[in-house]
Amino acid sequence: MVALGLGDINASAKRVAQSKIKEAGSNISTPNGTPVDSRASSPLVKIHPSKRIDVLEEYAKRSGEKPKLNLVVIGHVDAGKSTLMGHFLYALGQVNERTMKKYERDSHKLGKGSFAFAWVLDETGEERERGITMDIAMNSFETEHRKFTLLDAPGHRDFIPNMISGTAQADVAILVVDATTGGFESGFDANGQTKEHALLARSLGVQQMIIAVNKLDVMAWSKARFDEIVAKLGSFLVQAGFRKSNLTYVPVSGLTGNNLIERSKDAELLSWYKGPCLLECVDTFKPAVRLLDKPFRMGVTDFFKGGIGSGGGVSVAGPIDSGSLQIGEQVMVVPGGEMGIIKAMQVNDEPANWGAAGDSVLMTLSGLDIMNLSTGCVLCSPLHPVPVTSSFVAQIIVFDIKVPITSGFPVILHHQSLNEPASITKLLSTIDKSTGEVLKRNPRHISKGTTATVKVQLANRAVPLEMFKDNKQLGRIMLRKGGETVAAGVVIEVSCQYLYEKQTSNFSSA
Numbered sequence: 001m002v003a004l005g006l007g008d009i010n011a012s013a014k015r016v017a018q019s020k021i022k023e024a025g026s027n028i029s030t031p032n033g034t035p036v037d038s039r040a041s042s043p044l045v046k047i048h049p050s051k052r053i054d055v056l057e058e059y060a061k062r063s064g065e066k067p068k069l070n071l072v073v074i075g076h077v078d079a080g081k082s083t084l085m086g087h088f089l090y091a092l093g094q095v096n097e098r099t100m101k102k103y104e105r106d107s108h109k110l111g112k113g114s115f116a117f118a119w120v121l122d123e124t125g126e127e128r129e130r131g132i133t134m135d136i137a138m139n140s141f142e143t144e145h146r147k148f149t150l151l152d153a154p155g156h157r158d159f160i161p162n163m164i165s166g167t168a169q170a171d172v173a174i175l176v177v178d179a180t181t182g183g184f185e186s187g188f189d190a191n192g193q194t195k196e197h198a199l200l201a202r203s204l205g206v207q208q209m210i211i212a213v214n215k216l217d218v219m220a221w222s223k224a225r226f227d228e229i230v231a232k233l234g235s236f237l238v239q240a241g242f243r244k245s246n247l248t249y250v251p252v253s254g255l256t257g258n259n260l261i262e263r264s265k266d267a268e269l270l271s272w273y274k275g276p277c278l279l280e281c282v283d284t285f286k287p288a289v290r291l292l293d294k295p296f297r298m299g300v301t302d303f304f305k306g307g308i309g310s311g312g313g314v315s316v317a318g319p320i321d322s323g324s325l326q327i328g329e330q331v332m333v334v335p336g337g338e339m340g341i342i343k344a345m346q347v348n349d350e351p352a353n354w355g356a357a358g359d360s361v362l363m364t365l366s367g368l369d370i371m372n373l374s375t376g377c378v379l380c381s382p383l384h385p386v387p388v389t390s391s392f393v394a395q396i397i398v399f400d401i402k403v404p405i406t407s408g409f410p411v412i413l414h415h416q417s418l419n420e421p422a423s424i425t426k427l428l429s430t431i432d433k434s435t436g437e438v439l440k441r442n443p444r445h446i447s448k449g450t451t452a453t454v455k456v457q458l459a460n461r462a463v464p465l466e467m468f469k470d471n472k473q474l475g476r477i478m479l480r481k482g483g484e485t486v487a488a489g490v491v492i493e494v495s496c497q498y499l500y501e502k503q504t505s506n507f508s509s510a
């Protein structure tokens with residue numbers, strides 16, 4: 001088995017980065033190479049002091065509210081993710097009886113009666129006909145102490161890019177594994193998505209995870225099977241960088257609903273399992289740390305012409321990674337450097353005047369051309385723009401690959417919701433995972449399990465990304481090739497940065 005440690009990679013990457021990084025902003029240049037001090041160059045729209053909201057003060061008022069968490073459900077194809085979470089939402093009262101009855105009737109008509117609960121989350125005709133999830137399905141629910149946005153990720157390997165962009169928004173995860181004979185093995189062995197999804201989740205910053213050992217009804221609630229899965233998966237997950245104390249294993253059946261929102265009354269299970277049900281596990285996820293004091297950053301996951309409700313403008317949706325924003329403020333789109341002013345906002349589907357790190361936001365911007373937007377671009381504070389670059393140095397950990405990486409190795413770079421062709425142009429060094437020491441400079445190849453620093457060159461265009469030490473979310477990357485994840489890592493040096501400057505307006509907002 002490959003010895004991986006994404007927890008370690010972060011620590012040693014920080015050490016390497018600290019010695020290399022110049023002050024943010026000092027090495028930003030325009031496309032023709034003229035250096036720009038970004039912090040001094042943006043004439044900003046000012047909100048009148050009487051209208052400015054003290055976001056930190058408002059945020060503090062939320063302390064009485066339940067903490068909000070983004071929860072992604074991941075796992076191998078057909079592990080039962082949609083069925084489990086569909087049944088969970090139904091049991092919580094999120095789906096009414098009539099709708100559920102209709103799903104049962106209609107799924108039977110299609111000869112897919114066993115997928116009725118999955119239909120709660122798999123909403124498109126094609127997903128229902130094929131019986132697979134293709135895109136991220138979003139839902140929300142509350143427990144006694146937490147509020148959740150639920151993201152159901154596709155398990156099929158063809159849709160891993162969608163799984164990655166969903167997981168990039170997640171704070172915590174439920175990894176669903178199929179406990180049936182051969183079912184667990186096909187997900188866990190080479191080419192299975194159980195391992196790949198778990199590694200991707202850890203690489204994307206997920207630290208806490210519940211492992212739902214599903215379909216145990218088929219195994220007569222066998223303790224031996226549960227223990228076998230916990231042992232095999234447990235050692236892998238710890239090597240992948242998860243802390244043992246952040247992992248919780250729970251035996252469940254998504255189909256029968258056993259141990260989902262109430263502790264099981266099943267005698268076979270009760271004979272050896274007295275632990276919490278899935279709902280109790282979910283309710284005890286630790287609240288996420290929000291980066292309120294960092295500059296504003298939001299990865300764009302969706303956009304459309306027109307305003308919230310009626311009115312003009314362009315609307316943009318995404319999760320706030322760091323900082324905060326409020327109506328009347330100006331935001332910059334990178335790449336491009338285009339500015340827009342926030343005219344209206346919704347936070348978690350409710351009208352709002354401000355939003356902060358951890359919130360999912362839909363906002364209407366004026367003064368922005370929709371042609372300058374794309375999913376994967378980033379909205380940021382014009383005072384602290386995100387660098388846009390076509391090459392960078394990353395510290396990566398190499399996954400279970402068959403052919404070693406050599407210089408010139410072509411890859412698809414995944415960064416937030418973006419995927420772009422690129423290549424690994426230079427192998428700089430291999431690194432000791434635990435000490436961060438350089439083991440070998442300019443290696444000729446790097447093979448599975450190795451931690452290494454490499455130079456990555458984008459093939460077609462520059463993309464917005466940051467060094468991991470400045471922004472954990474925007475500083476994580478994933479490299480894939482031929483439908484397989486080759487490596488994951490963190491950006492430690494942005495080799496050439498461009499800030500496409502654009503004149504901004506300078507009026508007081510309404």
Ligand SMILES: Nc1nc2c(ncn2[C@@H]2O[C@H](COP(=O)(O)OP(=O)(O)OP(=O)(O)O)[C@@H](O)[C@H]2O)c(=O)[nH]1
Nearest residue numbers: 077078079080081082083114132133155253254255
């Ligand atoms: N016996 C049994 N079958 C289950 C259970 N959970 C799911 N299934 C069945 O497993 C099949 C796949 O379930 P889905 O919920 O579509 O699986 P999925 O992981 O969401 O699939 P993708 O999203 O396409 O990866 C369906 O036929 C379900 O009825 C369970 O706990 N017990």
